[in-house]
Amino acid sequence: ELARHAEHFLQFKADTDVALLNAMIHTIIDENLVDEEFIASRTNNFEELKERVKDFSPEEMAPICGIEADVIRACARAYATSKASIIFWGMGISQHVHGTDNARCLIALSLMTGQIGRPGTGLHPLRGQNNVQGASDAGLIPMMFPDYRRVDNTEASEFFSKYWHTELDPNPGLTVVEIMDKAYEGEIRGMYIMGENPAMSDPDLNHSRAGL
Secondary structure (H helix, E strand, O other): OHHHHOOOOOOOOOOOHHHHHHHHHHHHHHOOOOOHHHHHHHOOOHHHHHHHOOOOOHHHHHHHHOOOHHHHHHHHHHHHHOOOOEEEEOHHHHOOOOHHHHHHHHHHHHHHOOOOOOOOOEEEEOOOOOOHHHHHHOOOEOOEEHHHEEOOOHHHHHHHHHHHOOOOOOOOOOOHHHHHHHHHOOOOOOOOOOOOOHHHHOOOHHHHHHHO
16 A cells, blocks of 8 residues: 555565665765765764675675665655655564664664654664553663663662662563563563553463463
8 A cells, every 4th residue: 555655666585685785875875975074973983884885796696685776766865855754664564574774774874864863764663562662761671771771780780879869770670571481480470561461462372471
């Protein structure tokens, strides 16, 4: 349905996300469509990025991802030069064998073009559960403080202990999978669950149900 409204619909080959996105990054650098002021003031390691994508031209990546080089270049130009470009992505980007690389490519696209921090711009992951992104950003995950600073990082722990005026446990908590393991083993005897049903959404339903 959405594709009917798109100027370009890129149905690339499975598992070639990074090849396609790096080709777009290459194009933006090659055609000098970057936001140099934003890069200089808000980013790090741009020269390293340039070096990493120098061999990922659209012409080289087209046979890999199945999208013609001129289409890749057109999409890269449109994204980089528009008054406001925005990136939405769903679970297919992150829940993937190359999920981290996919997200990093999208972040690089946004930063190198300055398409962030203004109305109509930015990066917007559409997550699978209610407010999981906001909860993660705010530090409501067992191994992270807000801003994705690790609990077992001494500097981060000292900062938040001072900021919140309390001593903090430096040991990461249990993930959802680990919680189910401990419940199955009898080490966790009770849970208060809101907003999801692990007996329906966890990867090993039989294991989760046995633990519950």
